[in-house]
Amino acid sequence: MNHEVLIKTTNLVKQYPMGENHLTALKNVNLEFKKGEFSGVVGPSGSGKTTLLNILGTLDTPTSGSAELLGHKVEELSHKASAKLRNQSLGFIFQTYNLFPVYTVFENVEFPLILLGMEKMARQQAVMEALEWVKLTDKANVRPAQLSGGQAQRVAIARAIVKRPAVILADEPTANLDAENSYNILNIMQELNEQLQTSFIFATHDEKVIRYLKRIIHLNDGLVVKDEWVKS
Ligand SMILES: Nc1ncnc2c1ncn2[C@@H]1O[C@H](COP(=O)(O)OP(=O)(O)OP(=O)(O)O)[C@@H](O)[C@H]1O
Numbered sequence: 001m002n003h004e005v006l007i008k009t010t011n012l013v014k015q016y017p018m019g020e021n022h023l024t025a026l027k028n029v030n031l032e033f034k035k036g037e038f039s040g041v042v043g044p045s046g047s048g049k050t051t052l053l054n055i056l057g058t059l060d061t062p063t064s065g066s067a068e069l070l071g072h073k074v075e076e077l078s079h080k081a082s083a084k085l086r087n088q089s090l091g092f093i094f095q096t097y098n099l100f101p102v103y104t105v106f107e108n109v110e111f112p113l114i115l116l117g118m119e120k121m122a123r124q125q126a127v128m129e130a131l132e133w134v135k136l137t138d139k140a141n142v143r144p145a146q147l148s149g150g151q152a153q154r155v156a157i158a159r160a161i162v163k164r165p166a167v168i169l170a171d172e173p174t175a176n177l178d179a180e181n182s183y184n185i186l187n188i189m190q191e192l193n194e195q196l197q198t199s200f201i202f203a204t205h206d207e208k209v210i211r212y213l214k215r216i217i218h219l220n221d222g223l224v225v226k227d228e229w230v231k232s
């Protein structure tokens, strides 16, 4: 496989049991994501965006077909191996921030580095660099409850970027933010994409996010109906 291809799906199908039948959330999805992309999966509510992102992120497995992450078929990995691969190469940003409430901002951003076994001095430096990216060094010692929504999402970005993953998956990251905060985090993510070549894959129906995307993948009822490059 071309090493520039970070994620690849082949005939990906995802079904959920529903009574005696099943619901097909993804229908034969074939996609490739390369290094440095700033892409988004868009489509109406229920079209399969979150399902697709979760499978790309190894948080879920396909019913049939395959999803490859950095050359590894996700469905063939053990639970432990997929957790390790996910922790090393992926960052996640969710609609609801998902920060640990009892940890400080610093500790939230530090957490993935502890999982990676990084030593303390290196962790300290990486966390402060990540907080500089999102302009929150002054909030290092506060807890998430003391942050605004925009600040909380910037902590989530710092936590995603701190280990310098190949890909960041962001599911509706602006859904709880006003326009100003949405543009603020989009500008940060665009800068990270341009300066660190971190790939971003969004799931969104927010027009503000869509304006920033270089590639738009349109999902409808579990099918990719259009895949277009809108900027180079
Ligand atoms: N765990 C689950 N069990 C059963 N059905 C599910 C499950 N998760 C999602 N679905 C169904 O799969 C379909 C796709 O859901 P998904 O969450 O991927 O949509 P989405 O495009 O992210 O929607 P939204 O824009 O509302 O977030 C929906 O019909 C949903 O009801």
Ligand SMILES: [Mg+2]
Pocket: 049, 050, 051, 171, 203
């Ligand atoms: Mg969703």
